[in-house]
Amino acid sequence: MAAEKRGDGTVGKALDVLNEVAEIGSPVRFSSLLKTSKYPKATLYRLLQTLLNQDMLSYNDEEQTYKLGLKLVRMAHAAWLQSSLAPIALPFIDELSDKVGETVHLAQLDNGQVLYVDKRNPSSPIEMYSQAGKVGPAYCTGVGKAMMAFLDEESLSRVISKQAFFKYTDFTITSEKALRKELTTIKKQGIAFDKQEHEVKIICISSPILSAKGRVIGGLSITSSIDIHSLESLQEFKPQLLKTSELIGKEAGAWNFPEQNN
Amino acid sequence: MAAEKRGDGTVGKALDVLNEVAEIGSPVRFSSLLKTSKYPKATLYRLLQTLLNQDMLSYNDEEQTYKLGLKLVRMAHAAWLQSSLAPIALPFIDELSDKVGETVHLAQLDNGQVLYVDKRNPSSPIEMYSQAGKVGPAYCTGVGKAMMAFLDEESLSRVISKQAFFKYTDFTITSEKALRKELTTIKKQGIAFDKQEHEVKIICISSPILSAKGRVIGGLSITSSIDIHSLESLQEFKPQLLKTSELIGKEAGAWNFPEQNN
């Protein structure tokens, strides 16, 4: 037995299709989905109809395209409230961002990737769309490395196996060996840096958020650009960053926030 | 024809269960769900397992509780990007919020309710998902009334039939008749006010966002409290509010934003 891979009957298939639409990221036509999809025409068609009925997708008559439905936005609000660290961490992040005057990110590990669940940007609002819900690579971001460094070996291997090691910049770590070495250093120092590994000019200092039992429940970072800060000057935020992470970890414990196992 | 009720096979049932968990808003035990649910024990159990497998739900071993999964947060980001007015409206809202220095909300009608898809709060920093994804009543909010006022009769009846007419404050409109009268005035003036109808002390001025063909695609509001503004002083924002709404409507047209039919 062992349905090792995916596949919970029809529901699994439907969510699969939903994911495909999500990943494409823009309105898609039926025929376009059909080309990628592993499901036969009639099946795919019916799955799409069902998802439409359920408001998980919306359909544009004129363009004949499908896209994700607003119902998801609605549900996600509930999910964010009840499943992310964000509501718990909120006051601490506000305070940290006020004090340091830089962009602060709160993230969690989700399926080997970094899922940003909150963000504070004290200065300008413009830049990008909201970060909550956005995902990024774990192996080349500050929060990602900070969280990985404190995983137990089993979880770590699982997460590492999901890394793409794509070379975003000249500084991106592109091998498991180099990554593991870096993680050892990070664990020793309690702090991770992103040295322009994901985006040119963007650097950050980051720490894991640990539960009372020492398990990783999230990550916190202060981000800046090399036009404003050097790695050394980011260092100065270390005490405040660690303090905030610790406070969030404590608070999470008080709220029974689950120890995850990604 | 007309599958009047709900029910797209198993997928529908699974999403139903997901909704139930979402609506409860906090981690739930199996037995607790079972009491509310229309599905028999074994069925409910398997649906929950499937949703767990798919990361739509997460399970807390110690507490034996289910809650919404992070996958939803992730998907919602994609949904927000591709299905809401927010990305299109972003620059216009930034500008409006800068100019007026007050809280600005962007909303859409979703299933008879107001779904907030973006928010700017010039004073305190952005707390993204704390508002995006939030829903509110249509009959007693500025954006809700502004949008309703410009619906065609068919859509309007549908939306009105979904209103609860709960009396939140002394000023809440609690009958269809009174609401329809108010909507007529709003349509004439092109602007709606929330006169503490939803929350005491909170007032707002609001306008619909219309497509080129005059169909409602969203709503925009400037919110304040009676401690700071009177209705008369909110009036002063009318030209800017209308202008911004118009610009967003135009831009949406350029991007082929679909005319919805709520």
Next chain:
DNA sequence: AACTAAGTTCCATTATTTGGAAATAGGGGT
């Protein structure tokens, strides 16, 4: 009108879901 590509429906076959009932796991309490 004939051709083509895209989208939709049909329906006999097959695979999944169903749900009552029984088994199992967890607590207390005595």
Next chain:
DNA sequence: ACCCCTATTTCCAAATAATGGAACTTAGTT
């Protein structure tokens, strides 16, 4: 330790829903 009560999980034959190849419809082209 034992029993009892409750909550959760598993089983399995019957019932139902999903499947997908093929046929059909629609819209756009030559």
